[in-house]
Amino acid sequence: MCRNPxxxxxxxxxxxxxxxxxxxxxxxxxxxxxxxxxMLRNLAALLLLGTAAALPVPALAHxxxxxxxxxxxxxxxxxxxxxxxxxxxxxxxxxxxxxLTAPDGTRSDVPIAEGGEPTVLMAQVPALPPGxxxxxxxxxxxxxxxxxxxxxxxxxx
Ligand SMILES: [Cu+2]
Numbered sequence: 184m185c186r187n188p189x190x191x192x193x194x195x196x197x198x199x200x201x202x203x204x205x206x207x208x209x210x211x212x213x214x215x216x217x218x219x220x221x222m223l224r225n226l227a228a229l230l231l232l233g234t235a236a237a238l239p240v241p242a243l244a245h246x247x248x249x250x251x252x253x254x255x256x257x258x259x260x261x262x263x264x265x266x267x268x269x270x271x272x273x274x275x276x277x278x279x280x281x282x283l284t285a286p287d288g289t290r291s292d293v294p295i296a297e298g299g300e301p302t303v304l305m306a307q308v309p310a311l312p313p314g315x316x317x318x319x320x321x322x323x324x325x326x327x328x329x330x331x332x333x334x335x336x337x338x339x340x
Contacts, residue, residue: 244272244324244326244328245272245324245326245328245330246270246271246272246273246274246322246323246324246328246330247270247271247330247332248268248269248270248320248332248334249269249270249271250267250268250269251267251268251269251334252265252266252267252268253266253318253334253336254334254336255334255335255336256335256336256337257336257337258336258337258338258339259336259337259338259339260338260339261310261311261313261338261339261340262310263307263308263309263310264307264308264310264311264338265305265307266281266293266304266305266306266307266308266318267303267304267305268281268303268304268305268320269300269302269303270302270303270304270322270324271302272302272324272325272326273301273302273324273325274301274302274304274322274323274324274325275322275323275324275325276295276297276304278322278323279295279304279320279321279322279323280292280295280319280320280321280322281293281294281295281304281306281318281319281320282318282319282320282321283308283316283317283318283319284316284317284318284319285311285312285314285316286312286314286315286316293306293308293318294306304320304322311338312338313337313338313339313340314337314338315335315336315337316335316336316337316338317333317334317335317336318333318334318335318336319331319332319333319334320332320334
């Protein structure tokens, strides 16, 4: 069976390697008709699709924070705190949560602002007493997976 030599640049699975390399003499072979070339192209497209479908869902599909305010371990100034968490993918804000743990260990939910960019969670917290805090985020990504994480930060005097 003939294979389009273009496949070899896409790292075929080991089982195909032999057949693909034995077909390496084919490019530009005078006997190949236009129909055959078309068929080979379609076959190559199918094989590539098959390869893509066989790959595990990339971890990128989960929502992870790509930019955080406050940043990890940042010391923020006293006064109202603007929270802005930017994710690598769209998130379902209605099914996402922000929770703040105060220096004394008490936890409170932080209401998430409505609207805005679909990849960004925003919230505002009234002025916090100085000390060490942890902002916990939990989000639902469009791929249906929930991810969460903690951002420790401190409020300065
Ligand atoms: Cu996911």
